[in-house]
Amino acid sequence: MEYVVVGNDQGILIPDLARFRSGPGRLKGLRCIHTHLHGEPLSQEDLTDLALLKLDLMLCLGINSKGISADLWYAHLLPKNNSGQPWTVEHVPDIGRLRFDFSAFIIDLEAELAKAGAGLGMDERERAVLVSVGKGARREAEESLDELKELARSSNLLVVDCIIQRRTGGDARFSLGKGKLSELAVRSLQAGANLLIFDGELSPAQVRVLTDHTEMKIIDRNQLILDIFARRAITREGKIQVELAQLRYLLPRLITKNTAMSRLTGGIGGRGPGETKLEINRRRVRERIVLLNKELKEIRRQRQERRKKRGNRGVPVISIVGYTNAGKSTLLNTFTRSHIRVDDRLFVTLDPTSRRLRLRDREVIITDTVGFIKDLPGDLLEAFAATLEELHEAELLVHVADMSNARLADQIESVDRTLNSLDLAEIPTILVLNKCDQLDEIQTARLAERLGGIPISAINPTTLSGLRKAMEDVIF
Ligand SMILES: Nc1nc2c(ncn2[C@@H]2O[C@H](COP(=O)(O)OP(=O)(O)OP(=O)(O)O)[C@@H](O)[C@H]2O)c(=O)[nH]1
Ligand SMILES: [Mg+2]
Structure with missing residues (x-):
């Protein structure tokens, strides 16, 4: 079947072809x-x-x-x-x-x-191009993209290309011109990708510009993190928390796609009837947010009651905190011979887990919880407030950091900043430098001294005696 779309001297109206012939390597047939x-x-x-x-x-x-x-x-x-x-x-x-x-x-x-x-043959995963646009130093952008790659991998995406564009000059907001966008579109096409992931946060205005000009799926780092959380959430509470965060992030970014308009003349016409549909969508989202909040409130009430009971028994609580993938769950497993899920991916643990542990012949409760990451989306932090509230009951925080990670110092700082923003900075904290098996002894000793942390290898129980003693000294 062949179709002909005819324009006039003002422009041409191209119908919405987003779902038409879109696959890796496919052109529009137009x-x-x-x-x-x-x-x-x-x-x-x-x-x-x-x-x-x-x-x-x-x-x-x-x-x-x-x-x-x-x-x-x-x-x-x-x-x-x-x-x-x-x-x-x-x-x-x-x-x-x-x-x-x-x-x-x-x-x-x-x-x-x-x-x-x-490329490598039959890979069913969605193919993504990572994009960093901004003013900062190139090195920082590269490091940040490395983490974005790990996030993409954790979300089961295949990264096929990375594009870094640095801007010099006074304009602090980044803006992507049509020319740059078309370069992105071509590179994505050549790499067989249908998804662009921007490092950093896209404002609603930027999302609008981007979706007006391309038919590719476009998301930012926050949405990627939210996506991972959505995949991992298991409990009802976890699921509600993630959905709430997603909806709150989505609401200001809900836009009608301007595809049925002339793009070859820069979009004559308007958003006419789309606007009302958009309002309906917005209202639905708001209603859903109210509903989820109600349900979450009830769950929180029950959680508080449970906590009260436990609190009455006066058992000290130790909470493991730290950057995602640092080895928090592994440490809990080794300490308590448990089998919480551990994986070399980001945000494996979402729901808090508590176990009993004997320290100097007395019982304490040790808890593992969701990991942190630099620039954790505010909506997510807010949605997880109830889960993280439990941290306030801790008498001791064990901050686990991955000493084999090139971004160790930044990660420690990010976690400290998050703890600060959660008003947890007052609780005694032990810094633990995990994965010391990945470094030689001299490197380990040097880092431990410089950062003031206790080196351990959470997979090896014999390395934990120093940490155990430090924990006992704080608790008793
Ligand atoms: N080499 C080495 N690997 C470790 C060590 N501790 C943990 N790992 C690995 O690091 C990865 C992450 O461990 P997890 O315990 O899942 O990390 P986590 O901090 O709970 O991560 P999230 O729950 O995703 O935030 C896993 O592949 C572990 O096997 C260690 O001491 N040495
Ligand atoms: Mg974990």
């Missing part, structure tokens, strides 16, 4: 043919649209002084190549001389794009 009345070749704007809309072809036809067609130019996208050029432009002096089996050509091109995208 050729844009238009006239340039002054004999000028394809403009930068034409080429940008070619990339953003993943068109099969962008063609412009010149008209000579007698109104008869003269020169024509056409452009199409290219698979990944050495020149780095995302498209090629051809010039044909006379339409009568255009000999080109375009259908056959486009089939070949799509096959090549798909091949480049498929």
